[in-house]
Amino acid sequence: MQKSHRAEPYKIKMVEPIKKLTRSERERLIAAAGYNAFQLKAEEVYIDLLTDSGTGAMSDRQWAGLMMGDESYSGSRNFYNLEAAVQQYYGYRFVVPTHQGRGAEHLISRMLIRPGMYVPGNMYFASTRLHQELAGGIFKDVIVDEAHDPYSTHPFKGDVDLLKLEKLILETGAGNIAYLSLATTVNMAGGQPISLGNLQQVRQLTLQHGVRIIHDMARVAENAYMIQQHEPGHQHKTVAAIVKEICALTDGAVMSGKKDALVNIGGFLALNDQGLYEEAKNLVIVYEGMHTYGGMAGRDMEAMAIGIAESVEEEHIAYRVHQVHYLGDQLKDAGIPVVNPIGTHGVYLNAAAFLPHIPQVQFPAQALTVALYQEGGIRSVERGILSAGRNKETGDHHYPKLELVRLAIPRRVYTLAHLDMVAEAIMATFKNKDNIRGLEMVFEPKYMRFFQARFQQVQ
CATH class of the missing domain: 3.40.640.10 (Type I PLP-dependent aspartate aminotransferase-like (Major domain))
Incomplete structure (x- = not known):
């Protein structure tokens, strides 16, 4: 399928350099971060899709x-x-x-x-x-x-x-x-x-x-x-x-x-x-x-x-959602399991289908965020069992039906070429999915644990 391009409704007048580290460097850094992308330094990230909150470019x-x-x-x-x-x-x-x-x-x-x-x-x-x-x-x-x-x-x-x-x-x-x-x-x-x-x-x-x-x-x-x-x-x-x-x-x-x-x-x-x-x-x-x-x-x-x-300007909001769908449609066409239909602020990978060999108690969505960083320097966020937290009465995890990885696209920051590179990294990760290992939590904070929890890979 031919990619659907739509011109940005703005022009760029300031740039911020970004650098892609080597794979060995990324593997070392994510391990040091306790396999939690929140703990990475921003300068260690190539394309940052952790969140669209506060990460956009002002006019x-x-x-x-x-x-x-x-x-x-x-x-x-x-x-x-x-x-x-x-x-x-x-x-x-x-x-x-x-x-x-x-x-x-x-x-x-x-x-x-x-x-x-x-x-x-x-x-x-x-x-x-x-x-x-x-x-x-x-x-x-x-x-x-x-x-x-x-x-x-x-x-x-x-x-x-x-x-x-x-x-x-x-x-x-x-x-x-x-x-x-x-x-x-x-x-x-x-x-x-x-x-x-x-x-x-x-x-x-x-x-x-x-x-x-x-x-x-x-x-x-x-x-x-x-x-x-x-x-x-x-x-x-x-x-x-x-x-x-x-x-x-x-x-x-x-x-x-x-x-x-x-x-x-x-x-x-x-x-x-x-x-x-x-x-x-x-x-x-x-x-x-x-x-x-x-x-x-x-x-x-x-x-x-x-x-x-x-x-609420028509051209702005149309292009903002277009970027999300541009990435989502590429992944769907490549057979990558994503949440349907594509939403508005990010593309969500279906980690349960992406990594069916990893049980939910081994945090498959978190494991996928690690693999995406290792492959392409892409920072994303888990939206599954880790984010759901624990049941206050039983002390056990909440077990949500959705086990997702969110690729949130900042507003007015990345070009379609950047999103092409994201798609390529996800496709490469999918080809290597059977080698991705689950995680076990070794540190769990009291509140909103996904921000600061630390993990080690299951052997």
Whole structure:
């Protein structure tokens, strides 16, 4: 199949040199890092697909915005520019800046969760679920079953299963539901979007029972693009209009500006309820900083305000998703097992099918991240049993149905030629897959173990 090329909607005016080390050097370095790519130095990585969070390239307008930073301790004009951007493009009334999305997750969890309350969601994300659990909440997955099937080609695998959600509400009582945690798109399912039609039905159900929807909107523009492209009846709408429609169906949002908003640090909590806003303003002073900066420099708030506007530009978002599908389609054509359909922020390798000889307790997805680094200097991240953590009651691992490796593509950073090299390295790894060994964990931190765990290869 001929590769589908699409020209970048930008030109490059600054470059950062990268260097590919020898295979023997890479083998030595990943072993010294405890077979965990998070522990590698950035200079030891050739193509870094560890995450798309905070790793994108800012525009000339954003860099110019940095020079307009007002670093006043209180009332920075950059806060009001950010507030105006959130109100214009997302429609939420109130904004509380945080140092990144995790700070917003912490605030909303402390505000809305009482011990023993349930937090349903369309699949978990590690930091989100951890904050919910630290506040005493119990996460319940209410995503459609297709999301757990890497072979399903359902176009909106981020959809909420309405029957699962209603069953939970009726069994526990609406008063015991802290809120519905709803992500656009769903990271752990492979960057899969939720449909607008499903969200409308979810909103109707939650209003009927008095349950809030808190929106994880880190990649809402990517989700809106997939609605525009694949959900009937929305092709005539702009991405910006669909983004605002999505947000209007929720009560508040946590945002990592390091994704859609195209900045390297920062986030916010957005709310419509003034009472919750006043509470959040008070809490943010305790944990982050004044409510008009919340752990961010004024210059970074300015860059985020500009990035929000850029994130919904049609050419930008179309090319951003095109790069992901460009890589995904090459791998599919080569017979590499990937999650279908290809999502929006990265390509997810199906590690269970890639390495069927490695049992799940030997961390096959983590082993595959090691092999990809050894082969091509590519840094990726595990999204399987390691990321799922342990069951607090039994002490055993959680055993997710999906055992994946995520290749997250930073925005406006790599060219299609870089992605060609990634594809070639993955194909070479696949040919040598039978020689890849499983791993055993030799160090396990208490929280979000995938960041700092260390391993040794099974002999």
